[in-house]
Amino acid sequence: MIKRHPEPDLLVEYTSGTLQLAPCISVTAHLQYCDKCSQAVESLKSLGGSMLETCEKSVVSDNLLDRVLDCIEQEGDIPRAETPRRTQDSLDAFARDLPEYVRDLLPAGALPWRSLTSSLRVAPVSVGEENYELALHRILAGGKAPEHDHRGMEITVVLKGSFSDEDGLYQPGDFIVRQPGDTHRPLAAKNEECICLSVLEAPIRLTGVKRVLNPFLGFSPS
Numbered sequence: 001m002i003k004r005h006p007e008p009d010l011l012v013e014y015t016s017g018t019l020q021l022a023p024c025i026s027v028t029a030h031l032q033y034c035d036k037c038s039q040a041v042e043s044l045k046s047l048g049g050s051m052l053e054t055c056e057k058s059v060v061s062d063n064l065l066d067r068v069l070d071c072i073e074q075e076g077d078i079p080r081a082e083t084p085r086r087t088q089d090s091l092d093a094f095a096r097d098l099p100e101y102v103r104d105l106l107p108a109g110a111l112p113w114r115s116l117t118s119s120l121r122v123a124p125v126s127v128g129e130e131n132y133e134l135a136l137h138r139i140l141a142g143g144k145a146p147e148h149d150h151r152g153m154e155i156t157v158v159l160k161g162s163f164s165d166e167d168g169l170y171q172p173g174d175f176i177v178r179q180p181g182d183t184h185r186p187l188a189a190k191n192e193e194c195i196c197l198s199v200l201e202a203p204i205r206l207t208g209v210k211r212v213l214n215p216f217l218g219f220s221p222s
């Protein structure tokens with residue numbers, strides 16, 4: 001059962017389209033699991049629509065619609081790089097059980113997993129985001145992530161398996177926000193590895209004996 005949800009303010013930003021891409025992706029990932037927040041988003045959309053209807057109308061030029069349509073047509077002519085077609089078979093084996101929405105963000109082929117410790121691996125997910133690092137994290141069954149604190153906000157959405165820390169147990173769909181200065185040490189459940197989607201606003205800093213790993217956690221938005 002999901003115990004951690006995005007704050008209402010974040011859902012308002014999400015619905016109004018003012019949230020940046022990486023946090024937006026984390027909220028969408030949560031909505032794949034959470035009917036309660038999905039319903040809240042639908043209500044906010046209805047509310048936004050009602051508010052728009054009450055706005056004072058502005059006069060626009062007669063040809064504005066034609067100009068907008070022209071812009072859209074020109075956009076369609078821009079040649080785009082061919083991306084390899086992704087199939088279920090070409091996905092990284094660890095990604096096959098993830099929600100379809102998350103799978104659609106991933107490239108074909110093996111993900112560039114990088115070992116941070118013997119039980120923690122990370123694969124960056126490139127979405128063209130400049131201000132946040134989006135990544136998948138895997139903690140092996142029973143494995144511990146290094147204790148670390150945060151210099152910026154970190155959002156974690158559990159996608160598969162579960163992990164716990166000093167504050168509780170987190171299961172698929174849980175949406176955990178860590179603020180700068182928070183310190184914690186995630187521990188995966190013993191029976192299954194844990195896969196999370198993480199959004200990092202600024203580098204995390206390892207504490208304790210694993211401080212030496214800090215250079216491997218450099219901030220690398222993509």
Ligand SMILES: [Zn+2]
Pocket residue numbers: 002004005006030034035036037038
């Ligand atoms: Zn929720």
